[in-house]
Amino acid sequence: MRVLVFFDLPVITGENKRAYRKFRKYLLKNGFLMLQESVYCKLALNGTVVKAIVDNVHKNKPEEGLIQLLTVTEKQYAKMDIVIGETKSEVLDTDERLVIL
Numbered sequence: 001m002r003v004l005v006f007f008d009l010p011v012i013t014g015e016n017k018r019a020y021r022k023f024r025k026y027l028l029k030n031g032f033l034m035l036q037e038s039v040y041c042k043l044a045l046n047g048t049v050v051k052a053i054v055d056n057v058h059k060n061k062p063e064e065g066l067i068q069l070l071t072v073t074e075k076q077y078a079k080m081d082i083v084i085g086e087t088k089s090e091v092l093d094t095d096e097r098l099v100i101l
Contacts, residue, residue, distance in 0.1 A: 009065035
């Protein structure tokens, strides 16, 4: 099973920013991996572990903001469709350099 954490936390005041950093550090320290900005994931072996993870996230949540948790099976997680756009680079490859010369 996987536990996905989605969060949207305010970062307007200094206190908000500290709470955001503290929550993000909590996730990383406890084995969550960043999938993309504000989306983290952790592997859980069974439902008991999932409950412990969820309880710990609740205990470490900031006072403000939105945090959502989603538990999916490994089979569901493996079906995730990953779409990556074309990457742009300022570095020219060998063929491009020859054309410019």
